[in-house]
Amino acid sequence: MQNDNLRQTLLELEQARDRYVDFYDLAPVGYLTLNDKGMISEINLTGAAMIGVERHALLNHRFSQFLNPEYRDRLYRHFLHALASDDTQSCELALQRGDNSAINVQLDCICLNKQGQAPLLRVVLTDITERTKSEEAIRKLAFYDTLTQLPNRRLLDDRIEQTMAACRRSGEYAALMFLDLDNFKPLNDHYGHGMGDLLLIEVAQRLLSCVRGIDTVARFGGDEFVVLLRELDTDESVSRAQTALVADKILAALAEPYRLTSHPADQTNITVEHRCTSSIGVVLFQDQVHNCEELIKNADIAMYQAKHDGRNRIHFVAARISR
Known part of the structure; x- marks a missing residue:
């Protein structure tokens, strides 16, 4: 047992x-x-x-x-x-x-x-x-533009705040460029938003090719873009010259012809060659700026001055002191 x-x-x-x-x-x-x-x-x-x-x-x-x-x-x-x-x-x-x-x-x-x-x-x-x-997809939706995959306004604001803090620590200058495309609306009106989206994607790629890895290219909205250049020189005139070189490079890159091909459903592909220049407003700043909104506003005003002066050009303004 x-x-x-x-x-x-x-x-x-x-x-x-x-x-x-x-x-x-x-x-x-x-x-x-x-x-x-x-x-x-x-x-x-x-x-x-x-x-x-x-x-x-x-x-x-x-x-x-x-x-x-x-x-x-x-x-x-x-x-x-x-x-x-x-x-x-x-x-x-x-x-x-x-x-x-x-x-x-x-x-x-x-x-x-x-x-x-x-x-x-x-x-x-x-x-x-x-x-x-x-989580990465959610983060992308929160901080990146879905069309161009560039940083959106929320992420741009954060990058600007970080750059302003870095300028105050290092004494180096930085620059904010506000860009608007000069001949975008006719393309949209004649061929539709799909063709316009193709141009915006190409603009984003051209902008990225003009800057360094430490810089930021963001889509602000519509056909407006912002470029943030950081870690320039501690000398204002040298920093201005560095910024002007990049801005001139951007003007030239964006002025090159765009060859765009759309693929409508059940229709023949449409290929368009379009020319589109840009107007750029630039604010150079160091440790005197404490307000992100004011900085963007100044660059926006400068951009409209560039348009007023004949388009396809750059206009610099001084950063206003705001506390």
């Missing part, structure tokens, strides 16, 4: 173990254990599938080698912090999978300390790729 009970108990224990292994291996998240050197000592099938490498090829390898290289320093800092903490620690990283594709993951880690043994780190790996994509 006792043998029968023992056999039954052993059978139930084996079944429970099998269920645990199934739950562990087939869980919707990855489970892995890292030793105090950051080596993978244990990983479930889901975790191996997320990394895109066979489980046996992952064991006794550093987890960091399966990360996008730009995230390795972040993992190192997180790893040290998690080993020193009694609480669950989380961070977000990007895995470099076995097929060279990448996924975004969240790591939730807790340290296991057993007396007389080296600490271990239990890690839950959650795929957050779709969430990250959704």
